[in-house]
Amino acid sequence: MGSAADRADTPLLAFDREHVWHPYTSLSAPSPVRMVTGARGVRLSLDDGSELIDAMSSWWAAIHGYGVPELDAALREVDFAHVMFGGLTHAPAIRLAQRLVDLAPAGLDRVFLADSGSVSVEVALKIALQYQRGRGRPERTRLLTVRGGYHGDTFGAMSVCDPVGGMHSMFTDVLAPQVFAPRPPAPGGDVEGWATEFRSLADDHRDEVAAIIVEPVLQGAGGMWVYDPACLQVMREVADEHGLLLVLDEIATGFGRTGELWGADHAGVRPDLMCVGKALTGGYLTLAAVLCTDEVARGVAASESGVLMHGPTFMGNALACSVALASLDLLQARDWRAQAARIEAGLRSGLAPCADLPGVTEVRVLGAVGVVQLDEPVDVVTVTDAAAEHGVWLRPFRDLVYTMPPYACTDADVARIGEAVTAGVTAAVPTAGMLA
Incomplete structure (x- = not known):
């Protein structure tokens, strides 16, 4: 060739x-x-x-794969390609939200439909900050994460990517300064030693951190690093101890890629917010979502704006939602x-x-x-x-x-x-x- x-x-x-x-x-x-x-x-x-x-x-x-008959049919059966999601709704978006709630860890029953993985991370970070404001803690404006992570190419997402070895290190000086813990150990590694450092870092920054955000079990574009699921349990405990939200970026790890439906399932952990994307539509169209708990949604509603301050133009795109439903059907059928x-x-x-x-x-x-x-x-x-x-x-x-x-x-x-x-x-x- x-x-x-x-x-x-x-x-x-x-x-x-x-x-x-x-x-x-x-x-x-x-x-x-x-x-x-x-x-x-x-x-x-x-x-x-x-x-x-x-x-x-x-x-x-x-x-x-490509040219999948079931997914092709889903695109042809949609009555319209797109309408704005502000003040309007439609069946494909509602049914997709229902399906995601059914599949997600229990309690994640509020759904925001975004238009790409990076945008879903931006939305999740914004939700975390608004939640803390709604709970009377506006000083909590930073995120706690780990080295080796990757969450997207937009500015908020870049700020929680690895600031030294990551793809966006050249922008470190202009990104919001976040709090970085050591990279989690590989399965069977020194989880206890890592947990001690993680807990200490969270305690040191307890008054300024709003949430913890990580990719569960498998870090993707930051180095394809597999880590011990017990680290997720530590993060859940630390979040609860300090009133932080746990955000899990399942954009690469979700929908069965790691051998469980969600990366979080390896540890039996339920996050407060979860980002999904990539495989959501089977690769046909760009679509992502943020799922959160009712408690998180109430916190956002209690902030001074009273509403979530985000609204992508192509949010809830009917074509994308329809093919996503078909993709999830196929995922389970196969x-x-x-x-x-x-x-x-x-x-x-x-x-x-x-x-x-x-x-x-x-x-x-x-x-x-x-x-x-x-x-x-x-x-x-x-x-x-x-x-x-x-x-x-x-x-x-x-x-x-x-x-x-x-x-x-x-x-x-x-x-x-x-x-x-x-x-x-x-x-x-x-x-x-x-x-x-």
């Missing part, structure tokens, strides 16, 4: 290179891109006639738990050879997530090309080659993904092939 960089430009690709900004790239020295002409099942069709298994689920969203367990077994087997390759520091698998960490940053183009030669689309970052496959992948697909990840890691460390 050859490298994307080696292929001749079509007029569209030439325009793309000169004018279209892709995520985390430079327009002055753009990274090569591949032209997708179609997508069906778990495969992307490219303009050179080749196909690639999408081992990234389009950044963890397309859990059912037995997400069995799918995640099957993929987990396949990834454990398929990624095992990577542990013996030079430069590899750790191989991690949790649910339908597989991660290979190296001892130095990888060359994205080299790894991507190596995986593509094996018929798989990967998008590594920093020192990580990882996969979050669609749940619709067959065992053969998962095995192919394992081979491609191994090939990508081997290409990332040139000596690996000679020493293997």
Whole structure:
């Protein structure tokens, strides 16, 4: 197939290179891109006639794959695409809110429909601050979180991302200063020692912190780090002790990705607020939501504004809500738990050879997530090309080659993904092939 960089430009690709900004790239020295002409099942069709298994689920969203009949039908059956949600409502939004309440941890029965994951985090942070104002604690304006986290690319979300090793470290001086605890330990690690530091930090800042926000069990774009679920129990206890809200960002971890429906389920913890997104619509349309308890909603209502001060233009989009309902139906019909367990077994087997390759520091698998960490940053183009030669689309970052496959992948697909990840890691460390 050859490298994307080696292929001749079509007029569209030439325009793309000169004018279209892709995520985390430079327009002055753009990274090569591949032209997708179609997508069906778990495969992307490219303009050179080749196909690639999408081992990234389009950044963890397309859990059912592409061209899904049930989801396609849901879009065609909507009577209208969108109406403003201010002063109006409609059945798809109401039914989606009902379904989310049914699926969420008990007590999270108030729903705010946002239009992207980052926006849902912004809304959750705003809710936490308004709640504290409504409870007579306006001085509580900071957030407590942990190192290694990632919550989105907007300014509020960036402020609770890792301020040193994260993708937004260059903005640290202009972001709201938050309170950062050490990264939680891996399963079986020193939870007690970490908890002592976390409790001490919360106590030191008890009069200025409004809420705790973390990704449960699995940190995503901050490093694909898996941590001990007992840490979530510690956070719940600390929140209760100090009158803080516990916000769980389930945008990447929700809907079965970690082997439980919610990351919080690994610890049996109920948050006060929960953000969901990405896989909510099966990757078809952008949509997110914030769920909270009645107590939190009452606190917001008691603040001086009396209302939640947020209202996205495309909030409650009818098309997105309709396809989200169909996606959740499909998730349950196809037995997400069995799918995640099957993929987990396949990834454990398929990624095992990577542990013996030079430069590899750790191989991690949790649910339908597989991660290979190296001892130095990888060359994205080299790894991507190596995986593509094996018929798989990967998008590594920093020192990580990882996969979050669609749940619709067959065992053969998962095995192919394992081979491609191994090939990508081997290409990332040139000596690996000679020493293997």
